[in-house]
Amino acid sequence: MSDQTSQKSAPGTSKEGFFARFIRETEIDTRLLGMLGALALIWVGFHVYGQLVNGFGAFLTPRNLWNLSVQTASIGIMATGMVLVIITRHIDLSVGSVLGFCAIIMGVMQVNILPQFLGLGHPLIWIIAIIVGVICGGFIGAFHGALIAYGKIPAFIVTLGGLLVWRGAAFLVARGETISPVDESFSLLGGGPYGAIGSTGSWIIGILGCAAVLGLIIMGRRKRSVHDIRQRPVWAEGFLALVGCGAVIGAVLLVNAYPWPRGIVRRYAEAEGITVPEGGLFISHGFAIPVLILMAVAIFMTILMSRTRFGRYVYAIGGNPEAAELAGINTRFMTVKIFALMGALTGLSAVVASARLGSATNALGTLDELYVIAAAVIGGTSLAGGVGTIYGAVLGALVMQSLQTGMVLIGFDAAIQQIVVGSVLVLAVYLDILYRSNSK
Incomplete structure (x- = not known):
């Protein structure tokens, strides 16, 4: 009797459907299939809509898809860091303002400070500016993490305050002015014909x-x-x-x-x-240079999360913070390191964003925190903690940017774009709740 039961429940029996067997044998993540399906639906939908309304489809063209990949790079870089933050049951609302502040710092370094010491057009100017910008973002993130971990202030409050503080600090440093032009070599990191x-x-x-x-x-x-x-x-x-x-x-x-x-x-x-x-x-x-930077970051973060002790600690803290601390993990210092990494990635994203713009402005990065959080959540990172993937966040960033680009191409105004983005974020969280409830 027990042999018959085991035979009926064994995988690969005739009662198992083709699709279920295919998923089991290939071990493909069903969420990944869902995201790819949604992405394909968005791309085809916008292209067909353009054909019906305007007589030609402008979405599925090499030009638009190339530009889409460049536009995704900045959000995608930050989304890979936001995965770690959300996995550990925190949130970072300050990334857009930190991006703007780091961009202003790098702009001031290139235009006002370094040329005085190294001379105009010196080949080290853009390299030093990038290093300073990434380190600045890392220090800001570490400061936020210290307030959260050791000050025991909720991450929502710390980063909400950071959203206001660093946006104001960027305005004070630049005195409300646009910092331009950036170094020619620096601008190549933003893409364009020469930045590929x-x-x-x-x-x-x-x-x-x-x-x-x-x-x-x-x-x-x-x-x-x-x-x-x-x-x-x-x-x-x-x-x-x-x-x-x-x-x-x-x-x-x-x-x-x-x-x-x-x-x-x-x-x-x-x-x-x-x-x-x-x-x-x-x-x-x-390939545009920003896309290559995103690829390199995604590979590095994937290895960090799947092949190192640091990554295992991140998932352990997200799964059960109390149990992780009892197991000997220094959860407070880990929180500082996670937010420092988030800040450094934001600084790197500021490099891509300001180089693509060719200048540094106070408005750079405005509302980016919304898109970054949405990208991570759409990519399968659970707000309940403990679950998330780097490739999912990158795909989520591509989905968000595809929505925004498609709405621009078909002529939706900014108000409708914001409504759609907000609705997609809420829907993504609702689908995550349904997925977790069905998995139990």
């Missing part, structure tokens, strides 16, 4: 990405074999390899399909002594 790596560089990144996908699958099989864990079927591994490499190659083809504008091509050809043929000269943008 071109066709050849993008293919190199693509080949490395495919090699990484295959390497991870092979290493995963070896690790499962060492620890005597059930292996995925060969067809499932092949499917994951095919999808992963296909996505990488598709991204390379997409960014290489977006050419430089004709005016910039003409000026570049004149400067380099290149003869432009009658049909024009096609020069691919390739």
